[in-house]
Amino acid sequence: MNPAPSLAIRAESLVKNYRTDWRSHPWRALDGVSLAVPRGTVCGLIGSNGSGKTTTLKVLAGLVRADSGRCEIDGGSVAAAQAAGKVGFLSETAGWSAHLSGREFLRGLALVSGLAREPAEEAVVTALRRVGLDGAADRRLGGYSKGMRQKLGLAQAVLGDPAVVLLDEPAAGLDPRASAQLGGVIERLRARGRTVLLTSHFLPQAAEWCDRIVLLERGRVLFAGDRAAVAAAGGLDRLYLERTLG
C-alpha cells in the first residue's frame, strides 16, 4: 500500500489568462503560481484584489481550467479528488435557493455527492453542529442573515468531512463572535488532520489561523512560508506592505 502523500495540495507553475471578450487582450490572472500545502495544516492565501487568490482556489476546485501547469489534491487529480468527496469548497459568491431550509439545502448537496439517505442525514447534522447552525437548520434560507448564510456556506464546505477544504473569504460578512466561531471550526479541522486553504484580506485573522502564508500579487507568488518565516520577515502586516508596495 502506498503511504499517504505528505502534501495535501500541490500546484506547479499554474498559468491562467482571462479574456473579457474576443477582441480584448488576455489578462494574466495566474503567472506561474506554485503551492505546496502539507497535510493537516491551514494555509492562507493573501494578496490585493485581483492578485489571483480566487482563481487559484477555483483551479484547485476544478471550476476553472489552468492554461498550463498542474495541480494535485491528496496525491491525485482534482477530478479524482472531487469524485472521492475529498474536496470542500466555499465560494465567495455562493447564493442559495431561498425556498429551501438550511437542512434541505445541505441534504440535497449530500445526496448529489453520492451519499445514501441515512449517512447524508448524519453528515448534515454533523456539519450544522460544527458551524453552530443547528438551531436554525429548519428555517428557510430566504430568512437567513448574511452571517448565517456564510456559516451555511462553511457547513456545506465541511459536509461529508472532506480531506481538503478550500475557503474563499470565509470571514466576509461575519460579526466578531461568528468570526471567532469560524476560527474554532478551522482549528478543529486542523486538529482532525484536515487541510484548509483559505483566502483572506484580514491579515490579523490570517496570521492567527494559518500555519503557512502564501502572498500573491499580480498572479505571482511573492512569499511562501510558515509562521517562523513570517515572523522573521517582521510580521504579516509588514511583509504584505513591503512586498506589495515595494
Next chain:
Amino acid sequence: MNAGRMNRGWWLIQQALGEAWHLRAGRVIVFAALVVAAGASVLREFNFGAEEPRFLCDFAEGTIALFGTVLAIATGVVLVQGGLADGVAALVLVRGVRRHEWLLARWVALCVTLGWLVLPGYFLLGLLLAWHGHGFPVAALVHAGALMFLRLTVVAGFALLACVVARGLLLAAILALALTLAAQLAPVLHWAQQHASPAARVGWTMLEWLVPSFVGFESGHGLLRAAGYAMGCAAIYLAAACVIFSRREL
C-alpha cells in the same frame, strides 16, 4: 449505469424541479397561458359555424405554443444562468457531479415544467370543445398535446444551448428566442433555398441543415416520426451544450 449515479441524477433533477416550481414567473406564465387559451371561448359570439372547433383548436394551440416557448426560455435561462450566476452550480460541481449530468438534469426538469403547461392546456382545450358541443376527442388531444410537448422539448434544448454559449440572462434569452424563431421560419428558409441562385443555394442549404424545422410538429403529423425528430434535434443541441459547458469557466 450504477445505482449511485442514477440516485445522483434523480436528486439533481429533483433539485432543478424544486427551483423551477418556486419560480414565480413560471407560474405566472402558465396561469396567463391558461387564461388566454380559455379566452377563445369568449369569441364564440362571432359564430364561426362549422369552423368553430378548428378556430378553438388553433387559438388554444397557438397560445400554448407561444407561452410554452416563453416558459421554456424563461425557466431554462433562470435554471441554468441563475444557477451559474449565484454559485449554486459551483457548489454542486465540486462534489464530483459531472457538468453534463448537471446540465441534462436541468433539461429534464425543464421538460417536466413544460408538461405543467401542455397537460392542463390540452385538457382545457378538450373542456372548451365539449362545452361548445363538439365532444371531448381524447385521442386527438393526446396526439396534438404530444406533438406540442415534443416541439417544446426542442425549444428547451435551444434554451440550454443559449445559456451555456451566452454570458448573461438577457443575451441567453435573446439567443434562444432567435433560434426558436428561425425554427418557426424553416419553411421560409426552404422557399429561399429553392429560389436562390446556385451560388447562394449552398448557404441556404447549410442554414436549413443547422436550424431544425417545427413543421413536423404541426397537427396531423405522425407522432413517432415527430418524436424521433425531436429527440434527434434535442440530442444534437444538448450535446453541443454539454461540450461547450464542459469547457466553460465558473
